[in-house]
Amino acid sequence: MIPHREIAPAKLNLALHVRGKRPDGRHDIETVFAFCVDGDRLSGEAADTLSLEVKGPFAGELGPSESNLVIRAAEALRDAAGVKQGAALVLDKRLPVASGLGGGSADAAAALRLLTSMWTIDPSHAQAVAPQLGSDVPACLLSLPARGEGAGDQLSPVDLSDLSGAAVLLVNPRVPLSTAEVFAGWDGEDRGPLTDWRHGRNDLEQAAIRQAPLVTTVLAWLSAQRGASFVRMSGSGATCFALFENDAQRDQSATAVPREWWHLATSLR
Numbered sequence: 001m002i003p004h005r006e007i008a009p010a011k012l013n014l015a016l017h018v019r020g021k022r023p024d025g026r027h028d029i030e031t032v033f034a035f036c037v038d039g040d041r042l043s044g045e046a047a048d049t050l051s052l053e054v055k056g057p058f059a060g061e062l063g064p065s066e067s068n069l070v071i072r073a074a075e076a077l078r079d080a081a082g083v084k085q086g087a088a089l090v091l092d093k094r095l096p097v098a099s100g101l102g103g104g105s106a107d108a109a110a111a112l113r114l115l116t117s118m119w120t121i122d123p124s125h126a127q128a129v130a131p132q133l134g135s136d137v138p139a140c141l142l143s144l145p146a147r148g149e150g151a152g153d154q155l156s157p158v159d160l161s162d163l164s165g166a167a168v169l170l171v172n173p174r175v176p177l178s179t180a181e182v183f184a185g186w187d188g189e190d191r192g193p194l195t196d197w198r199h200g201r202n203d204l205e206q207a208a209i210r211q212a213p214l215v216t217t218v219l220a221w222l223s224a225q226r227g228a229s230f231v232r233m234s235g236s237g238a239t240c241f242a243l244f245e246n247d248a249q250r251d252q253s254a255t256a257v258p259r260e261w262w263h264l265a266t267s268l269r
């Protein structure tokens with residue numbers, strides 16, 4: 001039988017403004033989500049029970065499969081849709097864990113898409129369970145450019161068609177950062193709404209830098225690259241990215257990334 005396959009695209013926050021703390025303990029944000037063509041890879045075959053095998057370069061950084069967001073997403077979808085079948089899932093973990101690329105959220109969203117197709121259920125079930133799995137999961141379910149408000153789960157379309165196919169270089173100094181801890185380190189100052197992502201900010205940058213000073217080094221390194229037209233940290237870090245004028249300049253910089261850092265040369269969807 002041919003397995004079902006899904007890419008779990010790496011998520012970027014082109015800008016991320018933190019506006020305040022919410023009664024539920026999370027933060028109100030305004031962000032613009034964009035997605036890369038590359039990411040983790042999920043495949044699955046029909047089975048009686050739910051199971052997950054994790055392989056790939058970052059498999060060793062994840063805990064037991066039962067706590068993996070892929071299994072949590074699969075269980076939530078199975079319960080919501082009243083499905084009796086299972087699935088044998090395999091996750092190829094290619095994105096660093098706790099890196100601001102939404103890896104866990106992207107994997108959960110990929111599981112929802114894959115199982116909606118495999119179990120031939122209505123997509124409304126996936127849309128219903130997505131926000132319960134993580135603030136980023138609704139955006140990752142779409143994996144299309146969007147503006148996010150509220151906790152990041154209130155989505156509206158944004159036209160980034162001029163960026164489709166744009167060359168991107170992702171660089172992570174191999175320092176995992178906890179999203180909760182970075183938000184907890186936000187200084188509490190509302191610096192204003194997000195109107196234009198190019199002239200916006202990442203309000204989590206200073207909190208991330210306090211926990212991972214290497215973020216400053218990565219941002220400076222990317223900014224010094226020839227052809228890098230836009231440089232910012234993504235999400236709660238520590239991954240930073242640069243948009244390049246063309247693929248050749250991106251590839252040239254990719255060859256020069258210090259060996260101790262992780263990088264991915266990719267493009268925007």
Ligand SMILES: C[C@@](CO)(OP(=O)(O)O)[C@H](O)COP(=O)(O)OP(=O)(O)OC[C@H]1O[C@@H](n2ccc(N)nc2=O)[C@H](O)[C@@H]1O
Pocket residue numbers: 013016025026027028029031099100101102103105133134135136137150151152179180181183234235236237
């Ligand atoms: C910061 C962002 C930006 O896209 O991405 P990442 O850095 O995780 O990729 C997201 O808001 C992360 O979304 P997600 O990773 O789904 O977070 P969740 O599981 O919902 O929340 C984890 C924890 O982060 C904090 N949190 C998350 C979202 C939010 N709007 N405010 C928060 O304060 C809370 O402490 C929460 O308990």
Ligand SMILES: Nc1ncnc2c1ncn2[C@@H]1O[C@H](COP(=O)(O)OP(=O)(O)O)[C@@H](O)[C@H]1O
Pocket residue numbers: 061062063067068069070096097098099100101102103104105106107108177179235236237
């Ligand atoms: N499939 C998964 N991929 C990544 N992290 C996962 C996954 N399942 C559970 N987690 C947990 O989620 C946390 C990090 O989530 P992740 O989405 O990678 O963060 P970020 O969005 O900042 O990259 C880690 O504590 C990790 O153990």
